[in-house]
Each structure stands twice: as structure tokens, then as C-alpha cells.
Amino acid sequence: MILREHVPLSSLTTLKVGGLVRFVVECMNESDVREALTFAHAQNLPWSVLGEGSNVLASDEGYDGVLLLMRVPGCAFEETEGSVLVTVGAGVPWDEFVTLCVERGLWGVENLAGIPGTTGASPVQNIGAYGTEACDSIVEVRVLNTETEEVEHIANNDCAFGYRESRFKHDKTLIILSVVFRLET
DSSP states (O other): OEEEEEEEGGGTSTTOOOOEEEEEEEEOSHHHHHHHHHHHHHTTOOEEEESSOTTOOOOTTOEEEEEEEEOOOOEEEEEETTEEEEEEETTSBHHHHHHHHHHTTOBSSGGGTTOOSBGGGHHHHTOEETTEEGGGTEEEEEEEETTTTEEEEEEGGGSOOBTTBOGGGTOTTEEEEEEEEEEEO
16 A cells, blocks of 8 residues: 655646645555555545546645545456456556557447546446447446445446446445456457
8 A cells, every 4th residue: 555645636636736635545456445444544534536536626725534546457358258358447547448448359438538537437427428338338347335345246237327427426435446348359
């Protein structure tokens, strides 16, 4: 777990605004996320999650809490009958994931190229463009439930996807660790 103190939010958002955040934890895996939450509870501080900080308008007053920067890496490809399942870490930049898929001749997310943010943020907003939405290819979302402290695999049908909508937008007890996509060859 990489912990930094008094980090300018302006350095963590694409809009380059925002005051100091008390603590920033770079989360490279599930263990880091758990340690960051334990640290926040021990310090009696609130916590929040941030990917690349795209389209985030941070307050100049800063954030007196623990900010979990999702940096979970990795893309694993599993061929199935007629398609490929791709498990992507929440910290993988979205456009890098799309480019990798296109380079491998996989189809389903190519219309979503150029959208800023991380793959872990894609189901939150159910990103979309040119008649395609993330939910069209998402099989499941792997999350850490902060109330039960259990890892859950939430199937597409249980994500409450809608136009720029999902359950993850409203249920702040779920921290996205990875997303599984089904893509065509």
C-alpha cells in the first residue's frame, strides 16, 4: 500500500482543480483496498474512491479523508465458445483496454474508444457512444462490499444498468475491483 499525505486534488483530476486531500492510497490490488479501508477506520476518517479523476470537479476546500486511487492492473483473456471473456483490473485506463481489444481483433467496445477514465469506472456511469454502452458487453463486475467485507461477483442483470446509470452510481458500499467483458472475435 502506497500512502501519501496532503496531496493536491488538482494533481489527481483532469480538470486540475481542488485543494488538498488528507491521505491518498494507491490501490494496486484487493489487499491494498482492504488496508486503505482499515487505515481510514483507524483514523476515523471518511473514504472515497477515484480512478483517473476525469470529469471530477474537486472542491478547493479539499477532502479531509482517505482517497483510494484505483490502480488495479491487468487484462486476462479467456477464449470461450464463439467469444472471449476479458477480465480487466479497475485501474486499467479505459482507452488502453479498448485499444488492446481492437489490436487483438476483439469487438464489442470499439465504439467506446476515446472515453476518458478507468475500466473500473465504466460500469458506474455505463459509458456509451455511437449506439453502444458498456453494459452491452459486461458479464459481471467484481466488487468489495465494504459492509460485509466480502468480494462479490455482480452479474450484468443485477447491475441496474440504464442510460448513464447503474447501481454502482448510488451504492457507495461497493468498490469495483475488476470487470469481466464478453467480446466477439
